[in-house]
Amino acid sequence: MTVRLRDWVTRPWRRSAVATATGQRKSARRLSIEYAVALALAYVLGLLDAAAILIPLGRHPSIALTEHGTIAIAVLGVLGTLGVAIVGVLHVLPTLRWFAAGKEPNPKQRETATRLSGQQAAILVTAWVISGAISVLVNRSTGTALLLPISLGVLFGGSATIGTALLFTQRILRPVVGAATRGSEPRVAAPGVFARLILLWFLCSALPFGVIAAFVVMRSYGWLIAQSASVDVPIMVVSLAALLLGLPTMILTSRSISDPLGEVVDAMAEVEHGRIETHVDVYERSQIGRLQAGFNRMVTGLAERDRLHDLFGRHVGADVAQRALEEGASLSGDVVEAAVLFIDLVGSTQLAESRAPQEVADVLNDFFRIVVEAVDKHNGLINKFAGDAALAVFGVPLRTDEPASAALATARDLGVQLRRLPVVDFGIGVSAGRVFAGNIGAENRYEYTVIGDAVNEAARLADLAKTADRRILCSAGAIDRADDAERQHWAECYSTVLRGRSEATHVSAPAGPA
Structure with a gap:
């Protein structure tokens, strides 16, 4: 050579x-x-x-x-x-x-x-x-x-x-x-540029x-x-x-x-x-x-920042994480029009008593995976998981033209997909209205959340939906704010005074056979 x-x-x-x-x-x-x-x-x-x-x-x-x-x-x-x-x-x-x-x-x-x-x-x-x-x-x-x-x-x-x-x-x-x-650390001493x-x-x-x-x-x-x-x-x-x-x-x-x-x-x-x-x-x-x-x-x-960003986004949602990066650590928020979807698992206590902890965790993971995918598909945000329940919001933090339509369409999709899971029963409530959306807590520890009557109404409707045929109920406020195409998929059922409220709520459910 x-x-x-x-x-x-x-x-x-x-x-x-x-x-x-x-x-x-x-x-x-x-x-x-x-x-x-x-x-x-x-x-x-x-x-x-x-x-x-x-x-x-x-x-x-x-x-x-x-x-x-x-x-x-x-x-x-x-x-x-x-x-x-x-x-x-x-x-x-x-x-x-x-x-x-x-x-x-x-x-x-x-x-x-x-x-x-x-x-x-x-x-x-x-x-x-x-x-x-x-x-x-x-x-x-x-x-x-x-x-x-x-x-x-x-x-x-x-x-x-x-x-x-x-x-x-x-x-x-x-x-x-x-x-x-x-x-x-390198230990080889070498002459510098000069x-x-x-x-x-x-x-x-x-x-x-x-x-x-x-x-x-x-x-x-x-x-x-x-x-x-x-x-x-x-x-x-x-x-x-x-x-x-x-x-x-x-x-x-x-x-x-x-x-x-x-x-x-x-x-x-x-x-x-x-x-x-x-x-x-x-x-x-x-x-x-x-x-x-x-x-x-x-x-x-x-790389560490990306890992923290990814971890932060997985806990609070990518949109909330992006907003936090843009606005910084400030306790701020706005009163906006938004739609709220609350979903709760039925019989989780009996499920934990009759099955091994790992099996219960697998059921919950399958349940929440379907919920997250459906909410993401319609540009919503999983605001929080609470045990066997989840709260999703539409219209905040990213503004959308039809948050109520997106929430109602998500509820219908979840009704179809969750029925495919064995040993899983649920109740879904949807409401819409003006809510406060922003950071709540202290300067060194806060979370992004939504507060308002629509949130409470969606949670009460989810409880009521656990005994409904389709397991899905929504308020008249959500129907009134939805577009014409989405309204055609819903039919008014009755009026009732929900727990903790003084006025009657007009309740609707998905139209068609259960």
Whole structure:
């Protein structure tokens, strides 16, 4: 398998949660090869920086490299490149194996993954120090004069290698660290945006310009470089090294900032489309890591808010929940025209005595499921459940043109559907009129409810309906407020004084046979 330099410069780094699923991850072997190429490439770029110092300084008579010494340094460069690649792969391979296999890391593996970048830097520093020490020993015949250029070469070359290796390998290590720290706070210290830009400036501008300036100053004063010597070639070498180092460093530094931001932007789009479970991996403790962690906390908060909204809506009704969100926690209400439907289960006490508690709960759930579906179908609101009874209102909190017609149609639908349930008997009462609809209670604990004569009348009619043939009765107020099409389904039965009332109520029931 061939890994091209172009891939390391132009390939996107973004890796979403879906893209890092087990079935889509690269194999450990491929990841290790890419990691080895990254380290080797960073080491070679560091060698170019070191060569830009050693080549011109090596021409000075007092520190001129011997032929054997030059060959030895070249061999050290090749061996160092191979050494850091091999040692680096051996060190990172166990981590890449569990990551590529999609396994859950154990605590020790998590700890190892968070230290990969620091241990990688230690491997590169060790390689440069050993190479520099061997170079001095091989060329010891030149005395201590060679110590300065080799030290400068190790300093600048090693710095360039560590910086570029961090950028090159971050594409591989970031998802690994993200998988190791998922669900916990990231512990990997990484340079922030400002520090990365400063590092980019140092590697691409300050370092090569400083070397060129040093050549000019040393030639002017005859330090290590004769005043008659030309620095054209050294300057050209340094410029070429800066060019080779600058482009990939600039691209990789910009991607190390833009790609995590792109992941957050993509995740925001997922949340915008309703996928509230979306999260991004947090790789580091820089500003970027804090942004990723902040996004995850925000999404968690949104999910919690949606759960509370859903739970709130299930208890008080979606319309009431929406009104509460729009108006806030205020004790307010209005007197409006509304229709009220009261339904009560018959014989619930005997049902509880003769059946197991779970069976009673199942009967009640089936009963209320039918009630809720019928009320929702006609744009009503289940205002409250009271044991084996339910109160539904129409026309509030959402205004409707014909609340009485909706309540009467709901009662007829319930009469048909509830008769299909075994061991269930009921009574339904419907009334309409002006009621107060709003929040009742205290500032820290209230409920949305309706208060008025129509509510009491509907409850009394429900009691009376338990002995009626159709089990459904309504008041003349509901019939008078209904449209002509709905009135045709009802017929007046009689007048009676309901319990707790002083005036007679004209009672109607669904027309047609029972």
